[in-house]
Amino acid sequence: MKMTIGEIVKAINASLEDQSDEVLQTEVNGVCFDTRKLTPGQLFIPLQGDHDGHDFIENAVKGGARATLWGRDHIDRLPVSIPALVVDDPLQAFQKLSRYYLTKINPRVIAITGSNGKTTTKDMIASVLDDEFNVTKTHDNFNNEIGVPYTILQMESNTDFLVVEMGMDRPGQLDFLSKLVSPDVAVITMIGEAHIEFFGTRDKIADAKMEITHGLKADGYFIYDGDEPLLRERAESLDFAKMTFGRNQTNDVYAVSTSDGQFRTSFEVNLWPDKKITIPMMGDYNVNNALAAIAVGKLFRIPEIEITQKLAHFDLTKNRTEWLTGTKGEKILSDVYNSNPTAAREVLTAFSQTPVVGRRIVVLGDMLELGNQSPQMHASLAADIDSNAIAAVYLIGKDMQALYEKLKPFFAPENLHYYQADQLQQLSEDLKRDLQPNDEVMLKASHGIHLEKIVAKLTA
Ligand SMILES: CC(=O)N[C@H]1[C@@H](OP(=O)(O)OP(=O)(O)OC[C@H]2O[C@@H](n3ccc(=O)[nH]c3=O)[C@H](O)[C@@H]2O)O[C@H](CO)[C@@H](O)[C@@H]1O[C@H](C)C(=O)N[C@@H](C)C(=O)N[C@H](CCC(=O)N[C@@H](CCC[C@@H](N)C(=O)O)C(=O)O)C(=O)O
Numbered sequence: 001m002k003m004t005i006g007e008i009v010k011a012i013n014a015s016l017e018d019q020s021d022e023v024l025q026t027e028v029n030g031v032c033f034d035t036r037k038l039t040p041g042q043l044f045i046p047l048q049g050d051h052d053g054h055d056f057i058e059n060a061v062k063g064g065a066r067a068t069l070w071g072r073d074h075i076d077r078l079p080v081s082i083p084a085l086v087v088d089d090p091l092q093a094f095q096k097l098s099r100y101y102l103t104k105i106n107p108r109v110i111a112i113t114g115s116n117g118k119t120t121t122k123d124m125i126a127s128v129l130d131d132e133f134n135v136t137k138t139h140d141n142f143n144n145e146i147g148v149p150y151t152i153l154q155m156e157s158n159t160d161f162l163v164v165e166m167g168m169d170r171p172g173q174l175d176f177l178s179k180l181v182s183p184d185v186a187v188i189t190m191i192g193e194a195h196i197e198f199f200g201t202r203d204k205i206a207d208a209k210m211e212i213t214h215g216l217k218a219d220g221y222f223i224y225d226g227d228e229p230l231l232r233e234r235a236e237s238l239d240f241a242k243m244t245f246g247r248n249q250t251n252d253v254y255a256v257s258t259s260d261g262q263f264r265t266s267f268e269v270n271l272w273p274d275k276k277i278t279i280p281m282m283g284d285y286n287v288n289n290a291l292a293a294i295a296v297g298k299l300f301r302i303p304e305i306e307i308t309q310k311l312a313h314f315d316l317t318k319n320r321t322e323w324l325t326g327t328k329g330e331k332i333l334s335d336v337y338n339s340n341p342t343a344a345r346e347v348l349t350a351f352s353q354t355p356v357v358g359r360r361i362v363v364l365g366d367m368l369e370l371g372n373q374s375p376q377m378h379a380s381l382a383a384d385i386d387s388n389a390i391a392a393v394y395l396i397g398k399d400m401q402a403l404y405e406k407l408k409p410f411f412a413p414e415n416l417h418y419y420q421a422d423q424l425q426q427l428s429e430d431l432k433r434d435l436q437p438n439d440e441v442m443l444k445a446s447h448g449i450h451l452e453k454i455v456a457k458l459t460a
Pocket residue numbers: 033034035036046047048049050051052053054056059140141142143144145146147148150167168169170173
């Protein structure tokens with residue numbers, strides 16, 4: 001992104017003391033809200049976290065910030081060494097600037113949400129489009145009221161498509177994000193139980209997910225999991241053009257056959273009979289993510305051969321069904337970015353079918369934000385852990401105790417381990433000790449449990 005300070009001042013209606021041409025014509029080359037990642041020439045945006053971003057202005061200046069937004073309630077500490085664009089609320093100004101920039105660049109916008117599969121589907125869609133078009137996509141998991149404006153402001157001036165992931169954990173959030181980006185295409189991958197603590201039922205999660213259509217352009221497309229009744233019944237009342245994907249043959253795009261592999265999954269799709277499509281990852285559920293990407297590719301007339309090739313090779317964001325090798329040579333399936341019952345069940349099913357020379361070992365951490373249903377939801381995973389397929393289980397977190405109790409009758413004590421949430425270090429040491437070169441170990445937990453620290457130790 002390149003904009004002059006004068007353009008930014010106008011776009012967000014900021015106050016600026018020094019209105020000299022020299023200042024107004026100064027160009028910034030990006031935005032940053034974390035001085036630890038700031039590069040010279042950027043506009044610093046002080047946001048509120050546990051600390052106040054305004055407290056890091058000296059770091060911003062040292063880091064080469066060319067200008068900064070500045071909250072009016074901090075006017076007593078107005079910086080003088082770099083232009084300070086004074087606004088009522090830096091976050092709202094950040095969002096307003098992103099809206100202005102989006103309108104200026106005017107790409108086609110594909111917005112993706114869903115309880116699971118957002119990041120994977122986003123990566124697949126971006127890959128399918130990026131030969132024919134200039135694509136900017138969400139990086140990492142930057143999918144909320146900060147992450148989406150940040151993604152918008154990453155666009156270059158020649159961006160044709162913005163492929164943006166949208167997350168939510170409260171009603172109203174997707175309404176805001178959808179109206180911020182005015183998508184040409186809105187995609188819902190599926191409805192699970194993520195963040196059900198704040199909704200109570202999957203029905204209410206579906207209502208919140210449907211908010212992604214609130215900003216959809218009148219001639220836009222709504223693409224969704226047609227096998228999900230909660231989405232089908234809500235889509236019926238919408239006037240938008242629609243495309244469905246899934247396994248039922250009533251869908252516009254459906255998988256005809258699938259074959260699961262450890263490192264790749266193949267399937268055929270109704271659009272191109274007898275043509276095998278391969279994705280470089282395990283998990284039958286990822287076929288659905290690929291079907292959504294195929295629907296988008298078809299919508300924008302990407303040739304079938306190109307869609308197939310791009311799905312076979314795309315850069316999946318880390319910590320999602322990612323195979324790694326441990327220091328002893330053991331195979332590690334790292335799926336540690338987040339977890340919820342549907343996602344955990346899907347990965348356990350896929351992992352239990354992988355070919356293995358040694359033992360299959362499962363490491364599961366708490367699934368957060370499930371509310372008062374959480375213990376039962378944790379215990380329910382016992383149905384997906386077959387002691388004939390899984391040799392040993394390691395569980396960590398308060399609610400994983402419910403699963404631990406459920407599994408006791410099926411595993412010898414030496415093969416069933418339970419750890420309190422603050423015993424991550426002990427779990428790590430025990431796994432380091434117990435894992436053997438021929439083992440395969442899968443790890444999955446909510447972000448807040450930080451199993452990525454264990455993956456780092458096992459692969460260091
Ligand atoms: C505001 C901010 O930057 N927060 C990030 C910060 O949090 P923290 O409270 O630790 O900030 P600090 O108190 O340290 O600092 C305050 C600000 O000052 C900046 N700063 C600090 C030190 C310094 O030396 N220089 C500085 O400039 C600092 O950058 C702050 O701005 O750090 C955390 C750890 O890195 C970040 O996690 C935190 O990021 C917040 C959470 C955030 O929203 N980041 C977005 C870019 C984002 O999209 N993050 C996603 C997570 C999104 C998510 O959880 N999505 C959910 C659903 C959506 C729910 C939504 N309501 C929500 O809660 O987010 C999902 O299910 O996907 C990500 O990173 O994964």
